[in-house]
Amino acid sequence: MKHMLNYGDGPKAIYEILKRQIIAGELEPGNELKIMPLAKEMDISIVPLREAIRMLAAEKLVELRPRRSPIIARLDVRDLVEMNQIRGALEPIILADAIPRHTDETLKECEKVLKRTTKVKDPWEMVELNKDFHLAILGPTRLKRSLEIVSDQYDGIARLTQFRVITHEEQLGKLHDEHAGIFEAAKRGDVDAAVSEMTHHIDQATTRAANELNSEDQSDDTSGEHAS
Template sequence: MAYAPARNTGAHLVYAELKRQILSLELKPGTRIYEPAMAAALQVSRTPLREAIRRLISESLLEQQPTGGVLVPVLDAAAISELYEVRAAIESLMARGACAKATPADIETLRGIVERNAAMVKFADDAMNHGKSLHDKIAEIDGNSWSQRFHDQIASQMERYRHFTNNTQERRDRALAEHRILVEAVAADDPEKAARIAFDHVIGARDEALRAISGSSLVIT
């Protein structure tokens, strides 16, 4: 659902900070937002806080309860699965498109990202960030503005789950291997292979996220 831009800098800063806390899981799923306490913690008045809360509700990053309370949404296994499936389709589409458009300079950039990923693969956050850079670069090469728009919307929602997708060394090593194959498929202008690898890579991340959060009291199954 579309939302109006924040009307002032204060509201935007409050929105950005609350969103960061939600996506990083600093605000745990299921946490209730108490306006007086949150306004005091952020050292702002309740007016920009309320504006930020409305915006986050419109993005489904906060949840309005029938009683009027506002909660950080509980992790929902069905929603996680749906988000990853849609993202897999979009990543597949973008990988296919990138094959025909990638320049030698683009391929060099993609390979450089993979090598930086390899150098930092033992570190979960760094590996995750380099993986995101790779997918963002492929989206840029493809250049489909609608794909990028939907990809960005879904990626924002999925930030809460990314921390679960690469929390083991085995998964990070496997993701790195898949990134190498994907880049070489784009370099070889092999759209079928690139699309398949991109799709399977995201589905693998979905399966890892669902496995990692299974049994958690913060998850709806």
């Protein structure tokens, strides 16, 4: 897990490295982050490392514990469902407001992101493009506070879960097809169709992610039974 950081790199750089390791599964849920050994391994001081860990805790990727080492947060299906309930409630409303305000330029930006998803094989990049597409298609809305709330749901544990779902290769095509349906309806100015496509897309995302987490839980339980 050795990473070369330039002198003067602050907590943000350390945070980005640790976040990617967590999302990629290199740091597994339940594992402790022992501050002193980790600082030595990364060749950094403790102060920016602690700050980076606090930043990860704010995204619920790390769980802070009094007088004990922090741990990588465990994924909770209830958290995931709640996050997608927020998306499911707000994104269709935001999209309905955004569609009449799209211009040729904003639609071209959405299409640009969509085309990039057809060429991407890296799950990490696909997770980033997923967020980019949603924020682009919702971007022209006047409902900026709601948009900010939605944007927050694409970070932290949600991003980790998306990475694990997208890692399954067949999901890459499904994600693109669902985005394409939303885009085509938005491009036609068909609010009802776009909202219907978005609602279906979020429902499907919730189901896929919940299945992924439940299958991991069952795998963990089975491993525990075998170990005992």
